Amino acid sequence: MKNGFRQSMAWLHTWTGLLLGWLLFAIFVTGTSSYFQEEITAWMTPEVQGVSADGAESYAAATRWLAREVPGAGEWSIYSAGKRAAGLQLYWVNGPDAPEDAPTSARLDGAGHKVEARDTRGGAFLYRFHYDLYYINWYWARWIVGIAAMAMLVAILSGIVTHKKIIADFFLLRLGKGQRSWLDAHNASSVLFLPFILMITYTGLVSLATHYMPWGIAANYASEDKFFEAAFPWPAPAEKAGPAPLTAIAPLVERAERTWGAGAGSVRVLNPGDRTAQVIVSTAPDAGMSVRPRSLTFDGVTGKLVGAHDPSGAASATEGTMIGLHAGRFASAVLRTLYFLSGLAGCVMVGSGLILWTVKRRAKLADPDRPHFGFRLVEKLNIGAIAGLPFAIAAYFLANRLLPLAGDGRSDREIAAFFIAWGATFVWAGVRPTPRAWPEALAVTAIAFACVPIVNALTTDRSLVASLIAGDRVFAGFDLAMLLAAAGFGWAASRVLRRTAKPVGRSAKPSPTAAEAL
């Protein structure tokens, strides 16, 4: 090795980080938003009101609703929207007599009444995007995301080797010093939050491990389906044997919750109203650190316990807990906030790393006024990725409030708004001179975020003021977060603008591009 170990690690860090940095930034931002997935979905379905009802009784109310509305269904599933959001999501499989196009799902509010919520994917879109992307086949998307995550792990480890003075520079953050400051910000966000960043990258890879490394399953099971059947059983309804009344659901849920010492998250009823009926109660996602639910199966007529599933084998518990650490569904409000802040630090790390690539190379350009193509390309992609993705998220929220409620494919048009906004930022970055495009893109993002609470107040009766008065933490918190985001991007835009407007003192030094002034 001619250049020595550290130099070769620095090379590896620079190029793995740059090549997959834009995608990693998108994964980090959408993944970070997913810590508040339930809140985002609640905000995007303002029709669903009320506090979450008492668990056992709300499941019982839902089964009564189902028995009334779809008595002939072959199976019912009732999912709680979670502790932090109101309502229940119902799915059912229609019986043979039902028409082809009969509905198979409904949403109930906290009081157990059916609500016609607007058609939206809510926070689930951002969550799914962070590992399945969009517009491309999920199978290949997961490979692309996996390669990005692997590159991330390589970049983290090579970054640790490259960083010469982790301990000595631990507390160092020198602001307003150009390249020095960018390096400090990049180091601080990664070193201070290293436990989170290492954990999230590694457990992210683990959560899709069976996708990336199917050979363990291939060696031990006849097919992948056989493995999933054994690891995550999902019993099918038996042949019907004749009518019999369904047992009361609430006592079963209460018994299950007593057995676990944790809340129930879903109830599945197979063959309701038949002698072969079964009731399967499963734990809520926040019942433990592992994401793998425990479940109890009851006889649907007598209410007797007939089976229990507890995936607590060593391998399964390790895998479930690693994914649990990644998703943070077990987290309390405080820990969730810490997760979110750590995720933001990850975004800062990736973003500052991308910008650092241009900052470092600008000083060495032969002609700073006419940089070569590769340099200009990186600059433009940085604007599109770093300002464009947050802008796309704001556009997604705005589309949720502004698109007409009626009409098919409404949720698809919300998602289209997301990608149009994102694509528009890339186009804008491409046609405008870079020093102008940075503050413009950041300012537009700030304005878009600021518009979200305003549009919300104009189009619903759940404005920020109304939410604060009603003590609605989810809605008030969401609107306040939008205002904070607007303030953050506005601050960045004004900073960039001030620095580029100011004449540069030393004439020998090439004038810094907008973002580098931050």
Next chain:
Amino acid sequence: MTHILLLLFTTTGFALLCLSRTRHQSALVGRKLSARTTRHARWGGLLSLALAFYVAGHGIGWAAGAVEWLGAASLGALVTMTALSIRQGREASR
């Protein structure tokens, strides 16, 4: 209460560790500290972080508590770093 106490202990811990670095002492307290005080600051900082771990484990449970301790430690270090950065900026402009 546990959460506030936890954050308090991790921030104190990193503040003391920061104080135990000779290069930061003049920015933080305006002078160099003696070797003895520096040593005390270092051990005090580590002790504070250990106490924070106990508070987290005892109050939240050792599994979720350990996770929250790491998060609170990151935040405590960030608060310390920001405070130091502001003080250094002020010192430089003086």
